[in-house]
Amino acid sequence: MADRGQYVRFQEDRTVLAAIGAHLDPQISRVSVRLPRSLAESAVDAWDREESGGIGEESREEYELRDDAAELALIGLAITSRGVREGEEVVVELDIVQIAAALRAAR
Numbered sequence: 001m002a003d004r005g006q007y008v009r010f011q012e013d014r015t016v017l018a019a020i021g022a023h024l025d026p027q028i029s030r031v032s033v034r035l036p037r038s039l040a041e042s043a044v045d046a047w048d049r050e051e052s053g054g055i056g057e058e059s060r061e062e063y064e065l066r067d068d069a070a071e072l073a074l075i076g077l078a079i080t081s082r083g084v085r086e087g088e089e090v091v092v093e094l095d096i097v098q099i100a101a102a103l104r105a106a107r
Contacts, residue, residue: 028096029095030093030094030095030096031093031094031096031099032092032093033091033092033093033094033099034089034090034091035079035089035090035092036088036089036090037085037088037090040079040083040089040090040092042072043072043073043075043076043079044076044079045076046069046072046073046075046076047073047074047075047076047077047079047080048076049073067101068101068105071097071098071101071102074095074098075092075098075102078092078093078094079092
């Protein structure tokens with residue numbers, strides 16, 4: 001567990017990280033990427049899926065899983081809206097936040 005001094009430094013670090021993000025945001029919005037068609041189709045399926053029921057109390061892990069599923073669905077929306085099929089791949093411009101979410105999930 002971090003001591004109080006470390007916690008304060010971590011908060012200050014987050015503030016600096018957020019400032020960097022605010023500076024980068026207008027510079028980098030979307031990046032063109034290529035995805036295998038099968039993965040693109042799975043993302044579109046996530047976008048098209050109807051979820052029933054509300055969200056009850058959830059653990060941190062459950063929240064993170066749901067958040068990742070939402071990011072996948074948003075990638076599916078992007079593919080549906082502006083994806084272009086090129087053979088066995090789909091080319092689509094994705095928001096940098098969606099790319100970061102996919103990269104985090106791959107770790």
